[in-house]
Amino acid sequence: MEAKAIPANQTSGCCEIKACKHCGAETTGGADFCCPGCETAHAAADTLEDRAAYSLLAHDNEDGSYTLSLGVEGIHCASCIRLIENALSSEPDVDLARVNMSTERLTVTWTGPRDRGDTLGAAVTKLGYKLHALNDNEDVSASKEKALLRAIAVAGFAAGNMMLISVGLWSTDGETMGMATRELFHWISALIALPTVVYAGQPFFQSAWAVLKERHTNMDVPISLAVTLACVMSISETLRQGEHVYFDSAVMLLFFLLIGRYLDARAKGKARESASKLLSRLMGVATVLEDGKVTQVPIKELKEGALVLVATGEAVAADGVVEKGSSAIDMSLITGETLPESVAIGSDVFAGTVNLSAPLQVRVSKASEKSLLSEIVKLMEVSEQGRAKYVRLADKAASLYTPVVHAMGALTFIGWWLLMSAPWQVSLLHAVTVLIITCPCALGLAVPVVQVLASGKLMQAGVLLKSGDALEKLTGIDTVVFDKTGTLTVGRPELQFTDASGESFKIAASMASHSRHPLAQALREAFGDQELLAIDVAEVPGHGLEAHFEGHTIRLGSRAWCGKETETGDAHLELWLAVDGDVKARFAFADILRDDAQAIVQALKARGLEVHLLSGDRHVVAKEIADAVSIEYVSAGVKPAEKVAYLNTLKEAGRSILMVGDGLNDAPALAAATVSMSPSTAMDITQNTADIVFQGEQLSPVLTAYDHAVFSTKLVKENFALAAIYNVIAIPAAVLGFVTPLVAAVAMSGSSLIVILNAFRLNLKKAS
Amino acid sequence: MDILIYLIPIALTLGLVGLAGFLWTLKSNQYEDLEGAAHRILLDDEDEETNSEK
Incomplete structure (x- = not known):
């Protein structure tokens, strides 16, 4: 089954008319794409690979057909609807394909074998839309x-x-x-x-x-x-x-x-709605290797000791130990930190974390209901019960x-x-x-009535109220606790400083463009729109990138791997560039503060609220950020459970707390706080716990929400x-x-x- | 006041027609995807035929 043919750019006569590379619609100003949605989807289409057995989740209908409901990510405009629906309904055995834009759901009904659902799902994935399994509770x-x-x-x-x-x-x-x-x-x-x-x-x-x-x-x-x-x-x-x-x-x-x-x-x-999105993380299917055969098993039914294949870009299905392969794993779901950790044979990996650079084989050590992800969810539920007293x-x-x-x-x-x-x-x-x-x-x-008007108004300001009593609880707070990474800061590194010459910078950026590592991406972004060199790059898990270019071996990666022995001794994250073992340049990165972080902290203080900083990061880094925004109360290097304990101590002292955080490690603390907020860039699970979710690069929604809460x-x-x-x-x-x-x-x-x-x-x- | 014998049933019938109409739109899921409906209006007709609802 093929994706819809994508028309090539057309040039006619004097004026250039370009067709969108993704959906084929005419574009304005000679752009490649008609809208940002198509651009994202087109980019994603190359990287997504989907072999998930969605058919396992399909419902039997009375007339022998099957109906499958899946969540679709990345629908932006009419073209997206048309592309998906056309791709599916052009199949002879598909009876109905319907995309619901408001709820971001796709419903497809087909007659024929159940397995057909897999290929239909793959067809949509091929168009660049990510699918995920849904929870049935939504219908109720x-x-x-x-x-x-x-x-x-x-x-x-x-x-x-x-x-x-x-x-x-x-x-x-x-x-x-x-x-x-x-x-x-x-x-x-x-x-x-x-x-x-x-x-x-x-x-x-x-x-x-x-x-x-x-x-x-x-x-x-x-x-x-x-x-x-x-x-x-x-x-x-x-x-x-x-x-x-x-x-x-x-x-x-x-x-x-x-x-x-x-x-x-x-x-x-x-x-x-948001709650069921979260649960879907544990509802998908995993690829299991059994007696040399590859089978698809729903994550819920994974047993201890099963050998699971984790493809690049895929989330790890269950907690386990790496049995084969080495790769970098995005642990942000568990630790809240943006930098990936490298894993090799024997390393522990956790459910929900994303495999970034190379395929892995993982031996499941804990069934999904005992995984660390589930443990954190449980910790959250316990904290939430305390909150139900409100x-x-x-x-x-x-x-x-x-x-x-x-x-x-x-x-x-x-x-x-x-x-x-x-x-x-x-x-x-x-x-x-x-x-x-x-x-x-x-x-x-x-x-x-007040609730609906207030939430409508806040929605325009990019603030989404998730629980009915969020505004009420927000009114009574006297303490605000911020997480660091991703909350006070934007949560992704940006290039701060480099001693690279123009040529080295260009080579480094060209190499970096091949990697999904956050530092590499930041480097690539800092380089801007300038032309890149065509370099073949190999990713060496845990170390960096290696390329052979014009007879030289070039490495871009960690300090030790590039051959630099002495430490620089500051808090920056770094990448080094070495040509034939000779260090050429250093790129220093830092997670920068949100633009208005300081102003917002000041404004909150002016309203008589006490502001705290609670971070899982090292004390030096946390202190530096706290000083920059003038927060006096800092607690660094705390684990999820300690965060909860910190909040509970404050609560016992009679305080009502607003917790603002974004990582999964913040989730239990968010649940423990009187009321909680998280940015929309946060993990699903964290957004789900938070009472309020805000969008955008700024922190000002925190203040807007507070002011509106007081007024409403x-x-x-x-x-x-x-x-x-x-x-x-x-x-x-x-x-x-x-x-x-x-x-x-x-x-x-x-x-x-x-x-x-x-x-x-x-x-x-x-x-x- | 005899006119009431006609007017009241007429008024009630009209009201019931409206109510039935609303319940029908609700039943046929016309409020399910208000956002998508706004976008679908931009799609070409031929596309619409192939994906029309049951």
């Missing part, structure tokens, strides 16, 4: 969201139509309208409302029932009670031709509350609110019945009105206050029996609108 949350949306649609339809009828009822009375028409209207309302409440009220009823069985209470209990009571009372009033028919209020209440609930579910769904503002409000309202209802009943000697029917009616009118419509909207929490509190004021006015009116269906409808929608409008003040705030 999606279907929950859909159910809520259906309920909103039904409730909205019912609320709208009942309004038509209710306006007639409110604006007239028995005399002007006639009792017969009124009764008809009431019955029509009942006809619309009852099925709606039964259907659209389910999310609340189910949740209320679930907590009542556990002998707890939450906001859904008073909601369910109010809606049910409103319906029951309205039916009885309709039957005895009374005035207190609250069907419209019950439905409107559901409509507003469902909107709040949906917004909440959306926010949570986002977080779940009580959200809304829940605090609910726990105060429920008993007060129910007591209020009971007192109203007793008051009217015993003190005023009213008939019990009337007393009950007043009591139920109290419950209906106090129903937490505004409370239900107070948090989600203020808005939420204001909203609660507004809801309280509303209740202070509404409850006495209901207790005294002044509330009619019209008053109830106006008061309830009015309070909801005020809360929503107040939340919109967030949009008036300028991004700092």
Whole structure:
């Protein structure tokens, strides 16, 4: 099976029209590619090699076909969609190929043998899009969201139509309208409302029932009670031709509350999406060598003692010992440090780390659930459990609110019945009105609306909120702890200094362009767009690059390997260039600070926060960085578990901590902190742990997020206050029996609108 | 007021048609990929035919 033919550049007549090298679309200005997406994909197409057995993950369909859902990385524009879908649907046995751009998923259905999935997957990989296995849990949350949306649609339809009828009822009375028409209207309302409440009220009823069985209470209990009571009372009033028919209020209440609930579910769904991306790292397949035969085995089923082949550029499937080959391994997933470590026969390698330079054979020493990666995940889970104790503002409000309202209802009943000697029917009616009118419509909207507006606003600033309570928790912090590599610094080395002549620099850069080692790439980048020499280069794992050029043997690599004996003694990372054993040049690299690191640290201090630096790196390096951004509290050379301990000590001293970090070694610490942030360049697993993920080369999102958090929490509190004021006015009116269906409808929608409008003040705030 | 006998069913029917329409769009996954839909409009028609949905 072949990838789509890539048209060559076309030159016609006087003007040059170039076709995109990747997708064939016309480009502007004679560029090779139509968009950055194509350029990346094209570059990746050469390096990606995929033999993974995706077919193992395919689902059987009833009609004998197979459906496979995979995550696709690197979809940027319409051309990407077209390329992938065309490549797949041009195959005769493919029934459906569909790319979902929002969720970055590819769904392909085919008839024929199951193995066909492998070649189909390979076809997409060949186009330069990286595939990864998905976790099935995603579908569950999606279907929950859909159910809520259906309920909103039904409730909205019912609320709208009942309004038509209710306006007639409110604006007239028995005399002007006639009792017969009124009764008809009431019955029509009942006809619309009852099925709606039964259907659209389910999310609340189910949740209320679930907590009542556990002998707890939450906001859904008073909601369910109010809606049910409103319906029951309205039916009885309709039957005895009374005035207190609250069907419209019950439905409107559901409509507003469902909107709040949906917004909440959306926010949570986002977080779940990233969670399943992480798990997929342990869900792929590994290539196993058994009795001289090569087979594909899902990583989950890997046994101890299996011999796994790890190709160049592939992630190591399980913890193990290198049995054959030597290579450089990108350990950043485990250590957070950017420089690869060299491994040879007998070296330990860990699951999730990436093999950079040469194929390896690894003897599995621990099954995947016991791997270091899983251990760190477990450490993270333990830390996270500690965090679950946090009580959200809304829940605090609910726990105060429920008993007060129910007591209020009971007192109203007793008051009217015993003190005023009213008939019990009337007393009950007043009591139920109290419950209906106090129903937490505004409370239900107070948090989600602010949440959605704030997260939308922060999204524009490149900050992604992953957990619903992130903003709330961020407001309360008094300490900020930064990781060093990749957080305060950009996380990749840049050339700082070299004594190379122009010619040596050119040779070094030309050699470096063949390697994926970060230092080599930094060197290549520093050289800029100048022309490179064509040199054949061999990578010597653990040492560097070697080339034979114009009769000379040229080495680019570590100090000892290039024949330099004396150390220079500074903290820089280095590459040396040697020609025939004679040292020609030294290239010194350093991981540079993010542009605004110092300004942001200052601004955080100005807001009264204490700033710490916590690094796994050597003390000299950490101290140097800390001095540059003026952080007084530094702790260097700490391991993941020690980072957690450091945070716990701070916590025991009564501090709330924001942890900002990017490495896998930071993940447990991120989980242990009160609230955590990580840059979008961080490992999946780390981003997954963090409450907030920010994009870009700058650190300013940390400050933006903090400022927005403070403001939006203020808005939420204001909203609660507004809801309280509303209740202070509404409850006495209901207790005294002044509330009619019209008053109830106006008061309830009015309070909801005020809360929503107040939340919109967030949009008036300028991004700092 | 006899007109109500016609008007109310008409109003309700229209509302139900709208509701049914929305539920249909939801069921046929039209809100699944809002971002992709915005891009797909740029694709040529002939491409669209081959990958049309079930």
